[in-house]
Amino acid sequence: MTQRIAVIPGDGIGKEVMPEGLRALEAAAARFGIDLTLEHFDFACCDYYAEHGQMLPDDWFEQLKDVDAIFYGAVGWPDTVPDHISLWGSLLQFRRRFDQYVNLRPCKLLPGIKSPLADRKPGDIDFYVVRENTEGEYSSVGGKMFEGTDREVVIQETVMSRHGVDRVLKFAYELAQSRPRKKLTSATKSNGIAITMPWWDERVKAMGANYPDVAVDQFHIDILTANFVMHPDWFDVVVASNLFGDILSDLGPACTGTIGVAPSANINPDGSFPSLFEPVHGSAPDIAGKGIANPIGQIWSAAMMLDHLGQPEAAQAIVDAFEAVLAEGDKSVLTPDVGGNGSTETLGRAIAKRIG
Numbered sequence: 001m002t003q004r005i006a007v008i009p010g011d012g013i014g015k016e017v018m019p020e021g022l023r024a025l026e027a028a029a030a031r032f033g034i035d036l037t038l039e040h041f042d043f044a045c046c047d048y049y050a051e052h053g054q055m056l057p058d059d060w061f062e063q064l065k066d067v068d069a070i071f072y073g074a075v076g077w078p079d080t081v082p083d084h085i086s087l088w089g090s091l092l093q094f095r096r097r098f099d100q101y102v103n104l105r106p107c108k109l110l111p112g113i114k115s116p117l118a119d120r121k122p123g124d125i126d127f128y129v130v131r132e133n134t135e136g137e138y139s140s141v142g143g144k145m146f147e148g149t150d151r152e153v154v155i156q157e158t159v160m161s162r163h164g165v166d167r168v169l170k171f172a173y174e175l176a177q178s179r180p181r182k183k184l185t186s187a188t189k190s191n192g193i194a195i196t197m198p199w200w201d202e203r204v205k206a207m208g209a210n211y212p213d214v215a216v217d218q219f220h221i222d223i224l225t226a227n228f229v230m231h232p233d234w235f236d237v238v239v240a241s242n243l244f245g246d247i248l249s250d251l252g253p254a255c256t257g258t259i260g261v262a263p264s265a266n267i268n269p270d271g272s273f274p275s276l277f278e279p280v281h282g283s284a285p286d287i288a289g290k291g292i293a294n295p296i297g298q299i300w301s302a303a304m305m306l307d308h309l310g311q312p313e314a315a316q317a318i319v320d321a322f323e324a325v326l327a328e329g330d331k332s333v334l335t336p337d338v339g340g341n342g343s344t345e346t347l348g349r350a351i352a353k354r355i356g
């Protein structure tokens with residue numbers, strides 16, 4: 001039976017790393033005899049907006065709702081479309097309408113990459129950020145009054161529901177329970193954000209009663225960011241609200257040398273809608289068009305997608321391949337962010353070749 005994959009490159013380096021993500025995906029599919037049908041979509045990018053005045057066609061939900069997974073590059077081109085319009089018109093719609101309430105973001109120091117933190121080696125940094133992905137600080141509740149006058153008022157509410165928070169906490173506890181260290185860290189700010197965050201802490205505690213074998217701690221987000229830098233080895237699974245998780249999932253990979261390698265899985269765990277796989281990074285206008293973006297974030301996202309589609313061996317083959325190519329350290333192959341003078345394509349091809 002074929003698995004339908006919606007392919008959406010997006011903007012900027014999204015268009016450059018996507019071919020390498022597909023190259024790895026197709027190499028793994030061929031090696032493991034997986035039947036994939038790639039369906040290419042030209043929407044959810046700023047070029048589409050330029051032509052149509054919106055990021056998505058009116059029937060996008062119908063077009064995508066029955067695919068088995070969505071493979072996305074990166075979206076956003078702030079020179080032509082304001083970011084809140086392009087992002088709320090595409091990626092954030094997908095996450096909400098397909099109820100992808102878990103954003104799972106591994107953070108791992110890979111072989112051959114130098115961490116900017118002193119004396120860190122592979123094994124020292126190896127954790128997951130589990131980010132709430134459909135509500136929280138990313139709410140559309142709010143508005144403006146007296147716009148343009150000196151009485152201007154701007155309000156945006158944080159929305160946390162028991163349903164929404166408990167389900168992502170459950171996922172995080174289960175992930176922690178499945179790992180050898182069985183450790184969960186909660187990102188909070190209950191000293192300053194005095195309504196939602198003390199309540200978040202209560203929900204973390206209540207859910208913990210179901211997982212007595214998981215050790216739980218919590219840090220306020222300010223010192224938590226400091227501890228990511230000073231003690232990344234403390235962390236195993238970190239669960240966070242939408243905004244805190246966003247920040248932590250750039251900071252974590254930065255501690256592993258580059259955000260260019262970081263993948264993410266926007267998961268609808270009950271499978272009623274497709275899940276979406278994309279690198280953590282954005283469209284990187286500063287390097288777009290130069291062919292030097294690191295494709296590993298996209299390639300690792302392909303591995304997470306295969307894992308989600310019930311193909312763990314193929315997923316592992318991709319991870320093994322990029323780890324081997326990084327460990328080899330051939331500068332002519334690696335991209336500049338990891339110390340090389342190669343290109344997106346040289347690195348992508350080397351990884352695909354290694355997959356077999």
Ligand code: NAD
Pocket residue numbers: 013017073074075076077078083087091259260261278279280281282283284285286287292293294295297337
């Ligand atoms: P960004 O992630 O695009 O870039 C941040 C920095 O990291 C830049 O210096 C960039 O060159 C570097 N970088 C990113 N990916 C890299 C890679 N693969 N290899 C090497 N270097 C890499 O973040 P930004 O500059 O804040 O945002 C640019 C645009 O992307 C904005 O429109 C933003 O809204 C959008 N964005 C989209 C997503 C997404 O689609 N999921 C995520 C983040 C940002």
Ligand code: IPM
Pocket residue numbers: 076087092246280282
């Ligand atoms: C990410 C991105 C998005 C987010 C933006 C582009 C809306 O930063 O996927 O991390 O904040 O979720």
Ligand code: MN
Pocket residue numbers: 246247250280
């Ligand atoms: Mn982000």
